[in-house]
Amino acid sequence: MRVQKIFTKDLFRFTPTIVEPKQDLLKGEVYIGRTLFQRKLFFIDFSKTINPHICVFGMSGSGKSTFVKTLIHRYRKVRRVNAIIIDFAGEYVDFADMNLEIGKKDFLNILDLGGLTPRQRIEQIMRGFEIAFGISMKDAPLQYSLLMYFLEQAYIKKGFDLDKYEDKETPTLLDVYELIEEEIKKEEKKSKESGRLISLISLKAKLRAYASSASGVFARKSTIRLDEITKIGVLNFDLSKLPDEHSRILVGYTLLEYLLDRMRREGISENIKLFIVLDEAHKLAGESSPIIPLVKEGRKYGFAIIISTQDIIDVDKRIIANAGNVFVFKMQAPEQIKYLKDAISMSDFYERRLMMLKLGECIVKQNLRNEVSNIFVIKVDAEILKKVRIKLPYEKLKKIKTIAKMI
Ligand SMILES: Nc1ncnc2c1ncn2[C@@H]1O[C@H](COP(=O)(O)OP(=O)(O)OP(=O)(O)O)[C@@H](O)[C@H]1O
């Protein structure tokens, strides 16, 4: 009797409480891989989850980007869905139908209006600067108000009415930079130590690397037409060529603001129309980012957001908790695991499992519409990922990349 008791206890300890999902929950539209224990096929189906958004986490080299590519590639075979990738590390260059090398061959003027009035656009740019450079009303009020003032002046100098959208040549950050330089000269004549002068110098220093000469990445006119970007199959914004993380955040932020506005203008859609992928762009998934409204309203408008990162801590917990689908590849950093555990209420068993996952294996947590949430382990089957390039007619390419007169 005693022996039997010990034996049962040990068995319980060593046999993990693996619950494989019910067979009908594995059925769906797009094949992803097999469950780890019973080798059942897992197909993803966004109509079963509360929304089509996907969070993909895991340490470097664990299989995140491969999974995202596999998913988009196979989904596009089933349905006509386009994808826009905001690629911080340059990992999708060979995968995309069209690749934009931002900061090298292609440029985006962050002062372009995209249908907004200068005042509305300035409001967005200020939020971008807050995330990218920490210039906020709270932490740097003088720099904040000076930057806002010079942005306004740059539009006014180009003949804009701040409250009217006009389709004409916009200023660039170079114009803003030059206005700041002029102001510094004036201020230096008045006083050598004023708080205003110190803030102006600090602002100038922040912009110098990007806008101090015509070759700066933010000193140029756009070579991309934003109104065409959702029409390409898989369009990659390769931001890895930009000089640093600040500039990547600023461009990524500008794109997200544009996509949010675009989504609302396009109207409601039953089906998924567009995937927006943020790869290693975790800084764009924080509290004051346009990603929050994109995630909240995306389902209604047919936009599915995919956030893939090794740095989960920058991703707002609300995004993780409310995502329809979370895929977690191998993780080891305790603080990251704790953060995830809190966000998706993961059991100790899966926490231990997480650290032992092999390449391409991941924990799947789905927030289902009509059933209790589902959690299980799969191995992503990336073997049949084959690149099928969609050739775009030259005319269409020309429309998206306006021939850069500047370069
Ligand atoms: N499911 C899989 N099956 C087989 N090989 C895989 C699988 N997933 C990833 N790999 C291989 O592992 C390598 C790393 O994968 P991947 O680039 O997707 O990782 P990652 O998590 O995006 O890494 P990083 O954080 O560095 O961007 C790639 O060479 C890829 O081919």
Ligand SMILES: [Mg+2]
């Ligand atoms: Mg990756």
